[in-house]
Amino acid sequence: MSNVFRELLKKVGSGNHTGENLTRAEVATATRMMLLGEATPAQIGAFLIAHRIRRPTGEELAGMLDAYDELGPKLQPxxxxxxxxxxxxxxxxxxxxxxxxxxxxxxxxAVGQPIIMHGGDRLPTKYGLPLVEIWQGLGIDWTSLPLSKTQQVFEQTGVGFVYTPLHFPLTKTIWEYRDQLGKRPPLATMELIWCPYAGDAHIIPGFVHPPTEAMFRVALGLRGVTKFTLVKGLEGSCDLPRDRTAIIALSVPNAPIEIERLLLAPHDYGFTTKNVPLGSTEELVAGIHEVLAGKSGELMQTALWNGGFYLWQSGICPDMRSGIVKAQELFTSGAVAAKLQQLSKVVNSLFQPV
Structure with a gap:
């Protein structure tokens, strides 16, 4: 048993009247000890569920990020x-x-805006469809690429994927606890704002519950992150919804925790107000190929709605409407399909014997 961890657990698990928030440094220590297995299984399980019930503060999320930065992988600038x-x-x-x-x-x-994603396989608590399986359906297998080769792909194509089971195996134990507890611990909230990149980054996490947005702003401010976009997206992702007004928070230059509120209604831009339901993975991949071929349909509407927004927010286009037009051009011209072909070629070349 770790007596150091025991004292941190006592603060988190003492209830509404006597419990205490942890400092940033204390949470960094606790996170580090959990990842390295320096706390006992009983201590780790108790900490995760107690912290889940009490909910983390923005300062505590910053401490978790400190530990991930110390122990985790990063693609290089x-x-x-x-x-x-x-x-x-x-x-x-x-x-x-x-x-x-x-x-x-x-x-x-396809237009020179580099992007990094991160995640793993089907994981608790939802065991939903993860990004890595969608990429595999498109012919891109990130799961066997060591970080050095992922770096090469990123440099050549502008697309990178940090696959945590391979690149950050210390997190595996935490996933086992999540399965046993049946609840997402606050580490799952922190993962949304984790940045596995060592250079200048624009952080774009999704979220579900409004209080999460406030925690993100505090954590990112403490970490010195000046460029972020927070999206109340589909199932906590950064995919913009079509069945309701998209609620977005934009960072304000030189004001770390201030935001500019942005509300986008799909019908104002000519989109139908419904989300595309998720069927089988095969159906989704087939639908994506149709989008890449420039074919119209509901999934294309979702692609244009999101593509227009992110082309605007990345500075490629001056506003939302021009972003939507640009997205349409990129799909119909075959530029996005060509980027997938390039990515596939680069990834597959790295599997060939030297």
Missing amino acids: IAWAHPVIVFGIPYDGRTRTAPIAPVTALLLA
């Missing part, structure tokens, strides 16, 4: 015209609505 976008999407995947983020990534990379 490359000279780009635009800050690298890092999408933060729930690791336990999607179960109800069709994900579009891989298409958005290809679209952005």
Whole structure:
């Protein structure tokens, strides 16, 4: 048993009247000890569920990020015209609505906007469809690429994927606890704003509950992150919804925790107000190929809605409407499909014997 961890656990688990918030340094220590197995299984399980019940503070999220930065992987900086976008999407995947983020990534990379994603396999608590399986359906297997080769792919194509089971295996134990507890611990919230990139980045996490947005702002401010976009997206992702007004928070230059509120209604831009339901993975991949071929349909509407927004927010286009027009051009011209072909060629070349 770790007596150091025991004292931290006592603070988190003492209830509403005597419990205490941990400092940033204390949470960094606790996170480090859990990842390295320096706390006992009983201590780790108790800490995770107690912290889940009490809910984390923004300062505590910053401490978790400190530990991830110390122990976790990072893709190295490359000279780009635009800050690298890092999408933060729930690791336990999607179960109800069709994900579009891989298409958005290809679209952005096709016009020189680099993007990084991160995550793993089907994981608790939802065991939903993860990004890595969508990429595999598109012919891109990130699961066997060591970080050095992922770096090569990122440098050549502008698309990177940090696959945590291989690149950050210390997190595996935490996933086992999540399965046993049946609840997401606050580490799952932190993962949305984790940045596995060592250079200038634009952090774009999704979230579900409004209090999470406030925690993100505090944590990112403490960490010195000046460029972020927070999206109340589909199932906690950064995919914009079509069945309701999209609620977005934009960072304000030189004001770390201030935001500019942005509300986008799909019908104002000519989109139908419904989300595309998630069927089988095969159906989704087939639908994505139709989008890449420039074919119209509901998934194309989702791709244009998201593509237009992110082309605007990355500075490629001056506003939302011009972003939507640009996205349409990129799909119909075959530019996004060509980016997928390039990515596939580069990834597959790295599997060939030297």
